[in-house]
Amino acid sequence: MARKASVGNEDLLARLGATFRRVGYDGASLAQLSEATGLKKASLYHRFPDGKEQMGLEVLQEAGRWLTRHVLEPLAGEGSPRERITAMASELDVFYQNGKQACLLNLLSSPIGIAGPFQTAIRDMLEAFVAALAAVAEEAGFTPTEARERAERLVALVQGGLVLARGLGSTDPFTRVLSRLPTELLGTDTAIA
């Protein structure tokens, strides 16, 4: 049952994902997706009979697998809370290429009222991410509500860091956000006013 093909499933999804993350879902034409993968349009349809939408879904599922392996599982694993958050920041830094790559969960999501084809997948992934972080915060001693709020805030900070990096045309904001993640989830802030 070996795969003789030109690209291989993982590589294929990675290239499609990279294109979506670069130009957005609506911005990505089949011509671009074809060029990015090295497969002609008809070949893409052979692999994804439901077309672009199926590509989006499978790319999202692949991102979900990455999230589980590189974020959720490590967060539930060994080490102190702080160590785990720091390790996670490192993973995110690689995944988003210091902020140069956008997030699919941002680019594929639909307005609040309208139900897009990716919405449940996106919601599930974000929810799982927040829950995993909240568990770490609880373990560190925060109440469930406080832990949940901090977790949510951390995810918002990551997403916002990516938006800011794009908007300002610099990876710095994202890098700074990443370095703040342990503090953001686990506390120790200094105040003045």
Place this chain on the structure above:
Amino acid sequence: MARKASVGNEDLLARLGATFRRVGYDGASLAQLSEATGLKKASLYHRFPDGKEQMGLEVLQEAGRWLTRHVLEPLAGEGSPRERITAMASELDVFYQNGKQACLLNLLSSPIGIAGPFQTAIRDMLEAFVAALAAVAEEAGFTPTEARERAERLVALVQGGLVLARGLGSTDPFTRVLSRLPTELLGTDTAIA
């Protein structure tokens, strides 16, 4: 020189902007923009000879004027730092409709390497926003670098809150983020771990 027309410039830009914020720039077809404004395609081209791109630019400029009037000027105005940030949060809540409306600066921005037609406008607006917040933080006693970082973080938090609200399909994350803005910029956090 009175305008006899059906919509009026401000209303027109508002409707175009609402469409962009709902479905994104690439996702917005001229057919949709036509329907949203009540103007036929040819009429839109009469008003915007350079087409969709010009619409995007002018909508962005209109957003810039809103930002100046409702955020930048109040931030530089009367009241304690905390009062000004709270007032700003209130303005943002209205503008983004509790998180139901996305942000143009997110939807129109291009990847870090690539220079899109809106990039400088977006960068300028984000930069001005951060700068105005940093000034408030400095006034509250933070060092310039610390103030700048806090300002940047606040903007990231707002953007991320919008992304999260969309992704989770709920306005709650955005509302919670807004309520945290004073603390986020001016400090007073409690720690455990």
Place this chain on the structure above:
DNA sequence: GTCTATAGGAAGATAGAC
């Protein structure tokens, strides 16, 4: 499974009447 070729329609944009 991959390709060339093409269908069929929607996209952005224009011409010209009123």
Place this chain on the structure above:
DNA sequence: GTCTATCTTCCTATAGAC
């Protein structure tokens, strides 16, 4: 300044050879 009608290009998607 707004419209109907149209143009061209690009898009998604399919047919059918290899």
